[in-house]
Amino acid sequence: MEHRFDDHYTEAASLQNLMVAIAQGGQEGEADYVRLRQALIGDPTIEPLLPIFVKTCRTKLQFWGYIQPISKTYKGRREHIYGAFQRLLDFLERDGRAPADKNVTGVLEKFDAEHVHAAWAKALERRTADPEGAITSARTLLESVCKHILDEEEVAYDDKDDLPKLYRKTAEKLNIAPSQHTEDVFKMILGGCTAVVEGLGTLRNRLSDAHGKGKVAARPQPRHAELAVNLSGALTQFVLSTWEARNER
Known part of the structure; x- marks a missing residue:
């Protein structure tokens, strides 16, 4: 079954919000992180638009190790994550493809x-x-x-x-x-x-x-x-x- 782009938009936005929560010390579930990440990486059309940390951080713990040194403040971490997801979300919001x-x-x-x-x-x-x-x-x-x-x-x-x-x-x-x-x-x-x-x-x-x-x-x-x-x-x-x-x- 074709994976619709509105599904991918929801998954990308959910993963972005999940990563923001993790970056602020939240205890969000590992299963959700892995599921959302795999859903996005599995589509070769959008894979080039994924933030580099989505590609390289396979677990929540790995992402925590990545995001901590990026900024000492929650605001700085949020801005980093939002900026990295912008191209992907803009692409998916336009339905990505004709x-x-x-x-x-x-x-x-x-x-x-x-x-x-x-x-x-x-x-x-x-x-x-x-x-x-x-x-x-x-x-x-x-x-x-x-x-x-x-x-x-x-x-x-x-x-x-x-x-x-x-x-x-x-x-x-x-x-x-x-x-x-x-x-x-x-x-x-x-x-x-x-x-x-x-x-x-x-x-x-x-x-x-x-x-x-x-x-x-x-x-x-x-x-x-x-x-x-x-x-x-x-x-x-x-x-x-x-x-x-x-x-x-």
Whole structure:
């Protein structure tokens, strides 16, 4: 069952309040701390937004050891905790993802490559705050999926192959290359997918943080990042769904 983002908001707010209580000397239960922490860490989409102390403090005692030296006052500890949770709560309050994001995440949940989950999570997280990073992650996502499928299918490729070349090899293996179809409508749609892949590579090369910039350089805006992430997510979903259907035959 899909874990709704309003559930995560409640869990994050509850964990924040629990940690504030612990930081002020409260005797809140260990079981609640562990349960709430695990519920949040278990979702790769929000894991990058978690405060570092949530990731590293597995028990209430460990968190107490972390928070004590942060400030001698309860106020200082509260402010530290509230500040660390702000990005996560803001993200969840907006429901975190558009419907398309959830569809892609649903497909990726069946996919056990951790680096693919990480690329998608970073792309989602960075769309507004770090458009350059989001564009880089969008391309990394598609590259990682193509390489994983090629590895599984024992198709050779060079580590220096760029995204368009990796996608062409993957598409040919999955029978979704335009040249493998005769009907005009399929050739047009699949040709559009190839054009999107080439466009993602060009957009990333021109706008992302993968290359150095001169004094006068175009800076990507959130709308550019939104476009890149949505295109990459849609293609990733299509490629993985096609591969899954092929393996079920």
